[in-house]
Amino acid sequence: MRFCLTLITLLIVLTSASAVPAGPSNPAQFVRTSATQVKTFFALPAPQLHVWGPRWGREDGCTPKGVIGVSTSDRLTVSSREELANALANATGGEMIELSGGDYGHLGLRGDAADFDVPVTIISADPDNPAVFSSLGLRDVSGISFEDVVMDYTFDGSGHAKTQKPFQVTGSEDISFKNVTFDGDNADFGTGAGFGRSIRNSEDVVVEGSHFSTFFKAVQVVNSDDVILRGNEITDIRSDGINVVASNDVLVEGNHIHDFRTSPESGDHADMIQIFSNGTDRPTTGLIIRDNLLDVGEGGKP
Numbered sequence: 001m002r003f004c005l006t007l008i009t010l011l012i013v014l015t016s017a018s019a020v021p022a023g024p025s026n027p028a029q030f031v032r033t034s035a036t037q038v039k040t041f042f043a044l045p046a047p048q049l050h051v052w053g054p055r056w057g058r059e060d061g062c063t064p065k066g067v068i069g070v071s072t073s074d075r076l077t078v079s080s081r082e083e084l085a086n087a088l089a090n091a092t093g094g095e096m097i098e099l100s101g102g103d104y105g106h107l108g109l110r111g112d113a114a115d116f117d118v119p120v121t122i123i124s125a126d127p128d129n130p131a132v133f134s135s136l137g138l139r140d141v142s143g144i145s146f147e148d149v150v151m152d153y154t155f156d157g158s159g160h161a162k163t164q165k166p167f168q169v170t171g172s173e174d175i176s177f178k179n180v181t182f183d184g185d186n187a188d189f190g191t192g193a194g195f196g197r198s199i200r201n202s203e204d205v206v207v208e209g210s211h212f213s214t215f216f217k218a219v220q221v222v223n224s225d226d227v228i229l230r231g232n233e234i235t236d237i238r239s240d241g242i243n244v245v246a247s248n249d250v251l252v253e254g255n256h257i258h259d260f261r262t263s264p265e266s267g268d269h270a271d272m273i274q275i276f277s278n279g280t281d282r283p284t285t286g287l288i289i290r291d292n293l294l295d296v297g298e299g300g301k302p
Contacts, residue, residue: 037117058132077125081105093143101129110138116143119174123147135166138175145176153194155185164194169202176206191238191263199224207232221247235259241272244287246280252289259297
């Protein structure tokens with residue numbers, strides 16, 4: 001039988017006539033996780049990748065957490081959807097998964113398959129040759145960060161151009177997108193389709209330093225708490241740049257929202273930033289909007 005060991009550093013301080021105060025000890029702490037199986041499925045039409053279910057723990061049943069002064073991060077390099085699925089299935093928190101450039105299709109994560117106290121970072125190994133995802137669904141997960149990747153949406157003509165949400169975060173926490181390119185597509189009236197980033201029933205979500213273009217709406221935050229939208233560029237949008245609906249403690253800061261491509265024929269009510277609670281059961285509170293640059297440019301209605 002194997003046991004999780006708690007390592008304790010004992011500081012022995014020798015004192016003399018002039019006493020020297022002892023510094024604090026920093027015990028390394030471990031927590032136990034059940035060694036239950038991750039289920040990875042590739043049954044959906046390619047290119048799609050879904051992972052859900054509990055993660056494997058370490059073989060000895062112990063997963064390190066909160067070790068002060070010791071890095072628990074691992075740097076992994078993957079070059080395919082299958083390798084990415086395997087890396088996520090075996091992650092315990094703190095890993096950096098570097099993606100070779102290429103098309104990774106749809107990524108779907110649900111439940112305990114991505115439940116990390118220390119975030120796992122999914123990042124392009126080379127920002128000049130980024131990894132590309134066609135759609136993203138995060139549901140009931142925590143501790144995932146995306147950096148230097150491309151979210152590239154193609155409107156396929158199915159469904160309504162105003163309602164499609166190819167990149168969703170739902171019921172999740174501690175999620176971040178940094179230096180991510182959200183690239184949309186044209187549909188009705190020759191203007192943008194779908195939502196660039198949908199955040200719903202979530203908390204502690206950061207979208208920072210990212211670029212949104214050619215969507216119906218760029219970012220929508222609904223019934224969520226502690227959300228930061230900072231330093232993003234939003235352009236070539238048909239309707240709204242940022243919607244905040246029935247949410248608490250949202251920071252909208254330092255974004256450049258400019259040059260929309262609206263459609264007079266659509267009847268859209270286009271706004272760069274719109275806050276509303278109509279049809280909801282709670283107001284938006286704790287909202288801060290500051291230091292944003294709003295420039296209609298050539299995008300105003302004639």
